[in-house]
Amino acid sequence: MSSPGGPAAGAPAPSARAPAPGGRAASAPLLGHDEEPTLFELSVPGRRSASFRTTGVPEWSAEELVPAEELRPEPPALAEVSERDLVAHLTRLSHRQYSVDLGAYPLGSCTMKYNPKLCDEAAALPGFTNVHPATPASHAQGWLALLWSLADALCRVTGMDAATLQPPAGAAGELTGLLIMRAWHRSQGRSPGKILIPDSAHGTNPASVSLAGYETVSVPSDERGLVSPEAVRRHLSPDVAGIMLTNPNTLGLFEEHIAEVAGLVHDAGGLLYYDGANLNAIMGVTKPAAMGFDIVHLNLHKTFAVPHGGGGPGAGPVAVTARLAEFLPGPVVARADDGTFYWDGPARSIGRTHGWHGNALALVRAWAYILSNGSDGLRRVSEVAVLNANWLLARLRGTYTVPFDRRAMHEVVVSTKDAPGAAGALRALDVGKRLLDKGFHAPTIYFPLVVPEALMIEPTETESPQTVAALADALVEIAREGPEVAAGAPHATPVGRADEARAARRLVLTWDAVGPA
């Protein structure tokens, strides 16, 4: 496969590659990435990436260092490469990547926005990185102050009363929230078994419901893409523990009947869970508590400047109303009257949902992001995110089908099915792939499930008007070019169209799993 990117200058020609251990042929591409050799293919026996000959430390043999019974008969099969070749290999690979630092990444629902470097810098401060998690509270007051004020800030953003920072991801937050819901019902002497979820929900919602031991009852969206009070009323029963909602929902639409829905669920003895993975649309404008929710998780790695999607560990704090605070995972940071911080309870905690204090450095990033924006800045984030999405929608109307054509929030869902401006029958998959050729990451496709051939696009507030215009131009151009051009895309990337079905079914993640060719 050739491409404008071509093999990076300095990459060895295939014939110069060292034979691979296990006799694997130098090119056995699974995904067509046959131009950059693996480290094993670059390996030359005896080559080392570092030597410390001048330290004066005597060289020890393995036998001197490791008890005989612990020694392996054979050394592990590791690639033997020089530091120079290793760095060149990794740098070549990094140049083939697309990332949020490189350009727009309009992956709807996942909020891939630019993360300010200030937040990384804060998280790299030695005062944060060099503390052992078991350090007594009296010696880690700065850390506890940060965790306390972050929880406080998240409560202000959501309108909730107490929070745990432990869950390491959105899905972990969902499970935590559902376990809190169950503990609360138990405390009332009830054990209902069902959770209502709209059919537009994120896939983690029903998965978390099952994991928490509940059964999912799917509530169909109405013709406007919303959850109607009638549909909720139809599905409510004494066996319903609560409802999980995303608002704005995954169609990018605000649930207009949320207050009425909240009243219905509460009257039936249930609780409302807010999937706040995508808070980008509402910060400083409205709050889950004001909509009647009892429990909310937030994806700090979507909204609050924590890199995600292979970029680092996330954080999915859960915030609750006062009546649920005693069930939160513990310990939580509390503040004494004299201003000192300590680890505490809660009284009827569901237990830990993560070791130590969660993904603590992700929490530092989010805290730095919140402080640097301030409450007015967070509101501005949401205003611009919503503005960018609506501007994009206005540009795409007439070219793509808009299944629910209403004011969008932070993301828009369009469809290639019967797209009025397309020169033929386009597939969402092909549009996503063709967008890579135009210098953008693909949007989310085929989600939400209620829209056929869906493109779910979230420009976010971090892209300039010029970039959003270029994204709109690219999407319009792709439709005009028609399905023939899009079908084989991408044409201009280092890796062409990957066989995704094969990659998913034959998941080969490590060299030793490849085995001899």
Ligand SMILES: *Cc1c(COP(=O)(O)O)cnc(C)c1O
């Ligand atoms: C991303 C997302 C989740 C899951 O979050 P993870 O951190 O990936 O577990 C849940 N709900 C919605 C709406 C999301 O966009």
